[in-house]
Amino acid sequence: MTVPIIDCLTHISTGPDDVVGWGPRFLAEDLIAQMDAPRKVFGAPQRVDKSIVFPSLALTVPTSTLTFEEQHAYVIESVAKYSDRLIGGIVMQPRLWNDQVCQSVYKMVHEQGFRMIYLNPSIHKFWLPIKTPSEGAGARKMLYPIFEAALDLDIPVIIHTGEQPYSLPATVDFVAGAFPDVKIIIAHLGTQGEMFTIEALLVAERHPNIYLETSWAMPHMVIEAVHEAGASRLIFGSNCPPLEPTQQIMNIEEAMTFDPPIGMGASVEDTRQVLGGNLARLLKL
Amino acid sequence: MAYTIVDSHAHIIPQREPVWGWGPNFKVERLISMMDGDYDVMGEIKHVSKSLIMTGLGLTSIDQRSMLDAHEYPLASIKLFPDRLFLNAVVNPRNYVPEQLFMLKEWRTTSNLRMLKIHPSMHNYFLPGYSPFPSDVSKKMIYPIFEEASAMDMPVMIHMGETPYAMPAQIAPIAEAFPKVPIVVAHSGANNIPANANDAILLARTHANVYLGTSWVQPPELVQMYYAIGAEKMVWESDCSPQSIGQTLRMITNLHLAPPLGVGASKDDVYRMIGGNIAELCHIDY
Numbered sequence: 145m146t147v148p149i150i151d152c153l154t155h156i157s158t159g160p161d162d163v164v165g166w167g168p169r170f171l172a173e174d175l176i177a178q179m180d181a182p183r184k185v186f187g188a189p190q191r192v193d194k195s196i197v198f199p200s201l202a203l204t205v206p207t208s209t210l211t212f213e214e215q216h217a218y219v220i221e222s223v224a225k226y227s228d229r230l231i232g233g234i235v236m237q238p239r240l241w242n243d244q245v246c247q248s249v250y251k252m253v254h255e256q257g258f259r260m261i262y263l264n265p266s267i268h269k270f271w272l273p274i275k276t277p278s279e280g281a282g283a284r285k286m287l288y289p290i291f292e293a294a295l296d297l298d299i300p301v302i303i304h305t306g307e308q309p310y311s312l313p314a315t316v317d318f319v320a321g322a323f324p325d326v327k328i329i330i331a332h333l334g335t336q337g338e339m340f341t342i343e344a345l346l347v348a349e350r351h352p353n354i355y356l357e358t359s360w361a362m363p364h365m366v367i368e369a370v371h372e373a374g375a376s377r378l379i380f381g382s383n384c385p386p387l388e389p390t391q392q393i394m395n396i397e398e399a400m401t402f403d404p405p406i407g408m409g410a411s412v413e414d415t416r417q418v419l420g421g422n423l424a425r426l427l428k429l
Numbered sequence: 430m431a432y433t434i435v436d437s438h439a440h441i442i443p444q445r446e447p448v449w450g451w452g453p454n455f456k457v458e459r460l461i462s463m464m465d466g467d468y469d470v471m472g473e474i475k476h477v478s479k480s481l482i483m484t485g486l487g488l489t490s491i492d493q494r495s496m497l498d499a500h501e502y503p504l505a506s507i508k509l510f511p512d513r514l515f516l517n518a519v520v521n522p523r524n525y526v527p528e529q530l531f532m533l534k535e536w537r538t539t540s541n542l543r544m545l546k547i548h549p550s551m552h553n554y555f556l557p558g559y560s561p562f563p564s565d566v567s568k569k570m571i572y573p574i575f576e577e578a579s580a581m582d583m584p585v586m587i588h589m590g591e592t593p594y595a596m597p598a599q600i601a602p603i604a605e606a607f608p609k610v611p612i613v614v615a616h617s618g619a620n621n622i623p624a625n626a627n628d629a630i631l632l633a634r635t636h637a638n639v640y641l642g643t644s645w646v647q648p649p650e651l652v653q654m655y656y657a658i659g660a661e662k663m664v665w666e667s668d669c670s671p672q673s674i675g676q677t678l679r680m681i682t683n684l685h686l687a688p689p690l691g692v693g694a695s696k697d698d699v700y701r702m703i704g705g706n707i708a709e710l711c712h713i714d715y
Contacts, residue, residue: 165649166689178690183469307624337624360623360647364451364671385689386648394676405451405670406463 147416148193149185150423151389152260152357153233153302153331153381157200158218163267164201166386172197172222175384176229183390185397185419186412192382192389193420194429196260197222198233201267206237212245220256231427232258233302237268238286246293253297259427261294261301262331263287265310272303272315273322280318291323300327300426302357305344306336313344320351327426328354329379333361333369341365345372355426358418359383359392363399367408370400375414379423393419430697433715435704436464436480436674437544438517438586438615438644438666443502446671448487448551455670457482457506461513463674470678470703471685471696477667477674478704479713481517482506483546489521490551496520496529500536507541515713517544517586521552522570530577537581543711544613545578546586547571549594556587556599557606564602575607584611584710589629590620590645597629604636611638611710613664616645617654626650633658640706643681644668652692655684660698664707678703 156175160167179192202208203215215235223232234249252258265272273283294301305313313334320328330347333356334340341361348354349372356369359381369378380396382389396418400410423429441460445452464477488499500518507514516536520526536542549556557567578585589595597618604612614632618625626646633639634657641654644666654663665681667674681702684694694702708715 161689168688170689335623338622362645363673363676386652388648388679388683388686388690391676391679391683394673394679398673398675402673404453405446405455406673 147419147421148424149190149380149393150420150429151179151192151195151382151384152329152379152423153359154195154197154384155200156197156219156222157202159200161200161202163205164386170385172226172230176226178384178389179229181390183393185393194229194231196233197230198235198262201235201264204235204237205267206239206269212237212240213248216252220252223256223258227257232256233260233262234258235262235264236290238263238270238290239268241286241289246289249293250297253299259299261290261299262304263290263301264304266304266307269310271310273318274315275318287319288322291319291326295323295326300329300355302329302331304331305334306332306340306360307338311336313340313347316354317347317350320347320354324351324353326353329357330354331357331381332359332383333357333365335360335362335365339365341368345369348373348377355379355422357381358396359387361395363395363407366396366399370408370410375400375410375418376422378418379426380419430700430705431715432696432700433704433708434470434475434477434678435708435713435715436477436667436669437613437664437707438642439480439482439669440485441482441503441506442485442488446485446487447492448490449671451671457509457514460669461510463669464513466674468675468678470682471699478715479513479515479708481515481544481707481711483517483519486519486548486551489519493524496525497532504536504540511541515541515543515711517546518542519546519548520574522547522554522574523552526570527573530573533577534581542583543713544584544586545574546588547574548588550588550591553594555594557602558599559602571603572606575603575610578610579607582712584613584640586613586615586642588615588620589618590616590625591622595620597625597632600632600639601636604632604639608638611640613640613642613710615642615666616668617641617643617650619645619647619650623647623650627653630654630657633662640664640710642666643702644672644677648680648683651680651684655692655694660694660701661706663702665703
């Protein structure tokens with residue numbers, strides 16, 4: 145049986161995302177059309193079988209007046225409508241965390257099949273738990289309950305990285321050590337506006353609970369990541385929108401399977417694990 | 430409009446790249462094989478017709494090779510594929526200027542020379558700026574290269590993408606000193622700092638002779654670029670090797686898609702970006 149392609153990071157929205165900067169909308173149907181777009185992977189036609197789908201980040205910024213439940217309403221509706229293709233992802237603006245939100249998160253996981261929590265230090269304006277007393281203590285107070293819930297729910301936490309000052313992969317190190325049984329995915333391999341991939345790899349080397357998501361990553365850094373952390377710890381994500389799944393799949397396929405110097409000559413089997421097998425195991429699909 | 434694909438930025442080398450380190454080699458036969466691969470461009474299977482090739486940059490930097498020695502392999506390769514390959518000569522201003530520049534005119538006649546490439550990071554210099562030091566020294570190194578480009582009516586490609594030598598705004602003074610010489614900003618400054626592409630966009634908006642290369646640039650900046658400067662100033666680069674042709678080409682042709690993945694660019698606009706612009710700048714039939 146062919147290993148499925150599972151996309152770790154997508155967004156849907158009924159309106160523009162004027163925080164990240166794309167629009168005018170990207171509906172669940174648009175995402176499924178992209179998942180089903182004609183493409184060849186390893187020379188044969190293949191769709192993206194499933195996607196983890198998160199709400200538009202614009203709905204979740206600290207200045208948003210929407211409740212946590214309102215931020216996720218469209219994703220909840222879409223996951224119910226396309227339950228065989230879409231898996232819900234939770235964007236947790238940590239300053240919203242309280243008993244009611246905690247109950248909503250448990251309900252989303254237990255009853256609606258949500259399988260991942262997403263944190264974005266840049267957009268939501270917080271430090272990961274660093275060592276400086278005041279900043280670190282505030283971050284621990286805000287974030288540890290979320291990681292405790294992830295531990296209890298047995299779902300991974302994906303953390304956006306790739307720019308100053310909040311989203312440096314090295315700052316994932318502390319929480320990865322504090323919660324060794326929580327699977328933590330470093331999004332974008334540390335690359336967005338700036339490239340901090342090597343930091344991400346150093347954190348992965350220190351903590352076996354760290355996984356690395358591939359959207360935005362340059363091919364040579366995908367290659368370095370496989371050599372450093374092993375193919376079993378890389379997880380394909382498209383970050384669609386604004387990125388396109390086919391191009392992001394090509395990025396992985398070419399970087400891993402092409403002979404050097406374009407790629408690293410990895411096996412098709414290892415590459416399929418990156419494109420879906422690893423995430424399937426992580427999510428216990 | 431010819432619907433032809435021309436790659437503005439490729440490297441071939443018969444050995445391990447001695448500075449970047451990639452290897453074991455990237456020979457011309459493999460480049461041609463990759464150019465002839467099947468690429469889905471807006472639903473049609475297409476191939477890369479022509480490429481502007483450079484030597485491995487490290488050969489121009491370490492071991493004190495002459496410009497001729499550093500270009501031995503691409504020059505021989507162009508003789509094998511004269512209808513497919515064109516030379517983008519890498520000029521090391523510290524070692525080749527002015528004594529070795531004479532051979533550029535010869536290469537133009539004999540070896541499909543169509544563009545000059547300079548790389549401030551590889552060769553450790555600041556482009557001419559506004560302060561006397563180091564600009565006075567820099568002008569002595571860089572102006573002769575631009576004078577040659579002007580005399581031969583060809584563009585200069587400038588590597589951009591990291592501090593301290595290769596930040597896009599540093600191009601402004603030389604672009605103003607040689608307003609008739611087209612400048613292609615390699616990687617749009619995004620090589621190691623993706624957000625730098627925003628600075629390159631401003632540079633291209635404010636300087637008519639500045640064009641932006643697309644390798645290493647991320648899709649949101651490509652979208653910005655399209656709206657800010659138009660398809661006629663965008664130039665597809667694969668940077669193969671070490672980048673691949675497939676995913677870099679796909680990133681540009683995706684501008685054909687509707688927002689938010691693209692901008693709904695027309696077929697003509699897409700082919701301008703992936704071939705027409707660089708072919709016209711370099712006087713390559715396409």
